[in-house]
Amino acid sequence: MAERHPLEERELVRALVSRSAQLLDHGRWDEFVDLFARDGTYLLQARSDEIGKDMTWLEASRAELSTMFKEYPQHVRDKAHRTHLVTPEDIEISPGAAKALSTFAVFRTDLAGQSALYAVGHYEDELVVEDGAWKLRCRKARVTTRQFTTPTPMPL
Amino acid sequence: MTEKTAPRRWEDPPRLPTTHYVDQRIYTDPAIFAEEQAQLFAGGWKLVCHESELPQTGDYRVLDVVGRPIVVVRGEGGEVRSFYNACAHRGAELVRDLRGNLGRGGFRCFYHLWGYDLKGCNIRMTRPEGYERFGPKADDAGLRRVRTECVAGLVFVSLREDVEPLATYLDGMLSRIDKHLGSAEYEVFHHHSAVINANWKFWNENNTEVYHEFLHILNRKTMVLQPGYHDRRWALYKNGHASPEEVYSHYEAVGLEARADNLLPGMRPSGLLALGVFPDVLIIIRGTVLRIDTMRPLSPDRTLVEWRGLALKGDSAEVRDMRVRQHNQVWGPAGRNLAEDIAAVESQQRNVANGASRYAIIAREENLRPHDDCNLRAYYQEWGRRVGRWAHDVDLPRAKAAAEAESAPRVAHG
Numbered sequence: 001m002a003e004r005h006p007l008e009e010r011e012l013v014r015a016l017v018s019r020s021a022q023l024l025d026h027g028r029w030d031e032f033v034d035l036f037a038r039d040g041t042y043l044l045q046a047r048s049d050e051i052g053k054d055m056t057w058l059e060a061s062r063a064e065l066s067t068m069f070k071e072y073p074q075h076v077r078d079k080a081h082r083t084h085l086v087t088p089e090d091i092e093i094s095p096g097a098a099k100a101l102s103t104f105a106v107f108r109t110d111l112a113g114q115s116a117l118y119a120v121g122h123y124e125d126e127l128v129v130e131d132g133a134w135k136l137r138c139r140k141a142r143v144t145t146r147q148f149t150t151p152t153p154m155p156l
Numbered sequence: 157m158t159e160k161t162a163p164r165r166w167e168d169p170p171r172l173p174t175t176h177y178v179d180q181r182i183y184t185d186p187a188i189f190a191e192e193q194a195q196l197f198a199g200g201w202k203l204v205c206h207e208s209e210l211p212q213t214g215d216y217r218v219l220d221v222v223g224r225p226i227v228v229v230r231g232e233g234g235e236v237r238s239f240y241n242a243c244a245h246r247g248a249e250l251v252r253d254l255r256g257n258l259g260r261g262g263f264r265c266f267y268h269l270w271g272y273d274l275k276g277c278n279i280r281m282t283r284p285e286g287y288e289r290f291g292p293k294a295d296d297a298g299l300r301r302v303r304t305e306c307v308a309g310l311v312f313v314s315l316r317e318d319v320e321p322l323a324t325y326l327d328g329m330l331s332r333i334d335k336h337l338g339s340a341e342y343e344v345f346h347h348h349s350a351v352i353n354a355n356w357k358f359w360n361e362n363n364t365e366v367y368h369e370f371l372h373i374l375n376r377k378t379m380v381l382q383p384g385y386h387d388r389r390w391a392l393y394k395n396g397h398a399s400p401e402e403v404y405s406h407y408e409a410v411g412l413e414a415r416a417d418n419l420l421p422g423m424r425p426s427g428l429l430a431l432g433v434f435p436d437v438l439i440i441i442r443g444t445v446l447r448i449d450t451m452r453p454l455s456p457d458r459t460l461v462e463w464r465g466l467a468l469k470g471d472s473a474e475v476r477d478m479r480v481r482q483h484n485q486v487w488g489p490a491g492r493n494l495a496e497d498i499a500a501v502e503s504q505q506r507n508v509a510n511g512a513s514r515y516a517i518i519a520r521e522e523n524l525r526p527h528d529d530c531n532l533r534a535y536y537q538e539w540g541r542r543v544g545r546w547a548h549d550v551d552l553p554r555a556k557a558a559a560e561a562e563s564a565p566r567v568a569h570g
Contacts, residue, residue, distance in 0.1 A: 078495055
């Protein structure tokens with residue numbers, strides 16, 4: 001890979017984080033999976049104030065994510081639309097690797113067009129360069145929201 | 157061709173025995189909701205937490221029972237007690253977090269610094285000389301205690317002091333709970349909740365009627381369409397508790413691992429067992445991991461559902477990871493089935509609220525086999541007895557319905 005200026009690397013990472021949200025919003029599942037490295041992992045985690053423990057609610061490899069998306073149309077599912085707002089706030093670049101911390105909010109818009117806040121949290125992303133492009137080695141979606149209306153099995 | 161019978165008038169009850177349908181106003185009527193709150197949730201036993209949420213002396217949890225704030229705390233000798241979370245002085249909340257540890261000093265109200273030990277006795281009245289003239293005395297200024305009993309690690313409370321003993325209430329379900337939860341030490345590793353836009357009984361029915369497994373692609377592939385699925389029967393217990401016999405879940409049918417190792421007590425490989433405790437508790441075991449559902453009815457059309465995941469205390473890190481993974485394959489906020497169940501009950505609620513659906517049919521008879529609605533009929537018989545209403549006819553005068561429900565023959569128990 002040709003050497004790029006650190007600012008350019010930062011911009012590529014920022015763009016990947018933003019793109020991940022857009023792909024989820026538009027149901028472009030295959031492209032979302034393609035953002036992950038071959039050994040990439042998606043985690044959905046939360047901290048329970050009720051039991052005082054960190055919890056993992058979903059852990060999926062790239063292959064498991066792909067299977068989940070393929071199965072999704074077979075499920076009875078919430079027909080509402082979800083929209084992400086994501087703000088990458090802190091990006092650290094090192095040779096061949098990067099970390100990005102972002103804040104996200106997800107809004108749910110029902111069939112009548114009424115929108116409400118669904119969840120807030122942070123993405124803690126670890127990235128690697130694979131085949132000349134930045135890929136997610138680990139996306140940890142840590143939700144602050146613990147009580148959901150109309151839960152979805154889909155990644156946030 | 158002439159019709160032999162007149163077409164059904166949709167505003168009339170179904171042509172079924174009265175035990176085999178439900179007037180769906182039981183899911184929408186505010187007066188019935190208030191009666192349920194008083195008779196079932198304030199006047200009966202309510203599962204509030206698991207003992208592992210209070211591992212140390214002084215550990216507490218704050219919970220809500222019928223809108224009342226209750227603090228459950230572990231005392232010096234290990235006993236679990238509950239109190240209203242309200243200072244005996246001027247009513248401020250004694251503790252303001254969901255959980256924590258009080259230390260050996262017990263409760264200390266943040267407002268005027270009154271104090272109470274872990275038994276709820278008053279141990280401090282700030283500047284007590286002001287109470288010398290009229291009182292109160294310390295022994296008359298303790299915390300308001302709430303009846304509390306534990307069985308197999310499950311903590312139940314009742315706001316009614318003279319409620320029947322918990323073991324009597326659980327009846328035949330007690331030994332079932334003890335077999336699976338009482339023979340090993342469990343701990344809660346998962347907790348989440350959701351507010352669903354549906355009456356709490358819709359959620360209970362969804363949790364306990366097996367026929368609805370057709371809703372889930374996962375259950376269709378792993379169980380309903382598999383041989384042997386129907387070769388089991390319901391066990392119905394006194395007081396509305398019920399459990400279908402264990403079934404084998406073919407996880408391999410959807411590409412998941414079979415559950416053969418590190419099974420929980422009393423479970424067969426890849427076995428699935430559900431224990432329904434009247435009126436709002438479901439304990440469900442999928443071989444290696446256990447789930448407990450409880451409910452907090454908020455209004456006739458809104459319910460807070462709480463889910464706990466439990467594993468064995470002392471699990472190695474590797475085994476615990478396996479249990480968490482297997483828990484999340486089906487359960488949890490990102491589980492495969494939850495969104496489907498919620499879609500179903502919220503859909504029902506919309507149609508009973510808008511009047512599109514007046515009566516629900518619970519008429520399946522299959523000789524106690526899993527798709528028999530026998531458990532729902534037994535449930536509504538008990539519901540009627542305790543609430544003082546007939547589920548099939550909510551217009552009957554309450555006193556008459558209560559008397560009839562009390563004298564009605566009880567469902568046979570398995």
